[in-house]
Amino acid sequence: MTEVLPARSASRGPSMGDVAAHAGVSTQTVSRVANGLQNVEQGTRERVLASMRTLGYRPNKAARALRLGRFRNIGVIMFTLSSFGNMRTLDAIAVAAARAGYSITLVPVEHTTQSDVSVALARLIEQAVDGVVIVIEAHIVDKADVELPPGLPVVVIDSAERDDYPVIDTDQMQGARLATQHLLDLGHDTVWHVAGPETSYSASRREQAWRDTLVQAGRQVPDAVRGDWSTASGYAAGLDLSRVAGVTAVFAGNDQMALGALRAFHERGIDVPGDISVVGFDDMAEADSFWPPLTTIHQDFDVVGRRSIEILLAEIERGETTPGMVVAPTRLVVRSSTAAPRHVG
Amino acid sequence: MTEVLPARSASRGPSMGDVAAHAGVSTQTVSRVANGLQNVEQGTRERVLASMRTLGYRPNKAARALRLGRFRNIGVIMFTLSSFGNMRTLDAIAVAAARAGYSITLVPVEHTTQSDVSVALARLIEQAVDGVVIVIEAHIVDKADVELPPGLPVVVIDSAERDDYPVIDTDQMQGARLATQHLLDLGHDTVWHVAGPETSYSASRREQAWRDTLVQAGRQVPDAVRGDWSTASGYAAGLDLSRVAGVTAVFAGNDQMALGALRAFHERGIDVPGDISVVGFDDMAEADSFWPPLTTIHQDFDVVGRRSIEILLAEIERGETTPGMVVAPTRLVVRSSTAAPRHVG
DNA sequence: CGAGCAGATGTTGACGTAAACATTCCCTCG
């Protein structure tokens, strides 16, 4: 009964059948042991486990997925891993998924062109995932353009509400309002804005909330300076603003651009916050060490990542759909880059 | 012939069999069309493609993997996604893998404990990957402790050479030498060092090269100040150093700690680079916007990520092994945080 | 004009697993 079969193939590892033959039981019993079912006698279980160890057995996930129709795998489509927020979000997603026993398949999108996006989606559509998280940053991906297979659970992390999939995001507008209001509360007449790129929904949300807050307070609304999230563009914007008379308060669309502006102001001999107050957005890990330490809006990327997985798993495992938009609140972190204007108007 | 079968199951998508029935051909022909083989008549091909579209067919990756014994999937084990370098490396890995037609399964390790590492490995060992890239940062993972299945191709990204797997990494020692020598060349008597955590191989490499360079130049070697990569620890180190008399040059183990030190020096009214010169390591995207813009060592994470995939795929696809350690060179980027000491000794 | 061949298409079986159903054995209880 306990005869040893020779390894069948050099390239493939031992299967349940091999273990079964080695232990002198049926494959089904091996399967039961592998899955921790209780209806196996203690002695048998141990014999099987010993055989598994001896043969170096490891379960074949493909066969299991084929049999079960489930992969315990979630696809993540992301544009640019090299942004602070995305990487924090990805971290949170990966950890949350791992805790639920799911693995993450990462599909990078190199260029934000429609064709690249389609290619990325095509990869995932190869049905090796139970669900998909799409982290969008740009308008590029339109509902019409993206054809995801019907029935595949999807969650979108983005700032634009959509009617086809649940969306989750930081409350961009609340954050921008917080930032702008903070500067107004300090006594500034109005607030200038270094905006993110036009292609970004979150950039336009922040810009819109900044504008709304100023209008609501009855203040003059200066033209926004357009950046692209990079420190270089923030630096350019800072240089521009330093030539404008009467600028006392700047709300930058993210911390990187704020840092660039800070550098421009240093170079021009403008004191922050003495001459100009600066507020960022994101609260990246380094923000408290900028000079001066940056007042900014804290975004809770962990919450966004975690919630996205929760919503996705609810649909995958229990068929529950979460319609509409879920929003994670932000909070203002006051450090040393903001102060009352020197000559209160 | 072209009769339409009802969908068999609500939960599973259409299979090749369904497409075949719909198009009035055999499953094998559908398979040939799906794989782009040439020996299919034009008319047949179009009919099959039309059926695939109509039915919303997508290939089942699990079945394919089971059949072929290949997954076209690479596992990536990473400790902390929240470090600048790791993220850049991951980005490069993901892009390189995608170009080669492989997907990436990301396995995060929450805590750097042995048990957590084992769990992460166990996940991958579930044989859904053709190879594994391990990005290590700490000594924790010892050869003996980690039991990877034999025959599974592995590449390690780390600073410690090992005899079991190919290793690839930035040339830490060359970089640290570059940094230290740069400061000596400017005329500083010696160079202080803010080191990374003891658990990190790369930290000890950098520290060792810093020490060697000073010794070779016949300089006095001050005690290294220990940090943990964070800006907070760099700030604490900066505060410490600001109380030591005679400090004119500091080499920080990474840019974050350099930034923290910069902040400490600002607070204490110490001018950089007038009183003290500072060099970092990594060349993170923001380093050119620190105040002052940071002189640092540029690490080529893209190269490391790309090469690791090249090496891994060479082994997976062609059985070629790359023994020993592959090292990516660094380069010095001089900005404004370094200068000659005020009173040249 | 028929042997022979090339290209298109079909049939069979196996990859490793687990659900569904079948069998065996032993124990309990009327």
Next chain:
DNA sequence: CGAGGGAATGTTTACGTCAACATCTGCTCG
């Protein structure tokens, strides 16, 4: 003491795909 039941274990089958082999058609060329 035998029917009935439950636990352990075995047998069969299907998941979707593709390699290998089999078949069929039409055409070339001696």
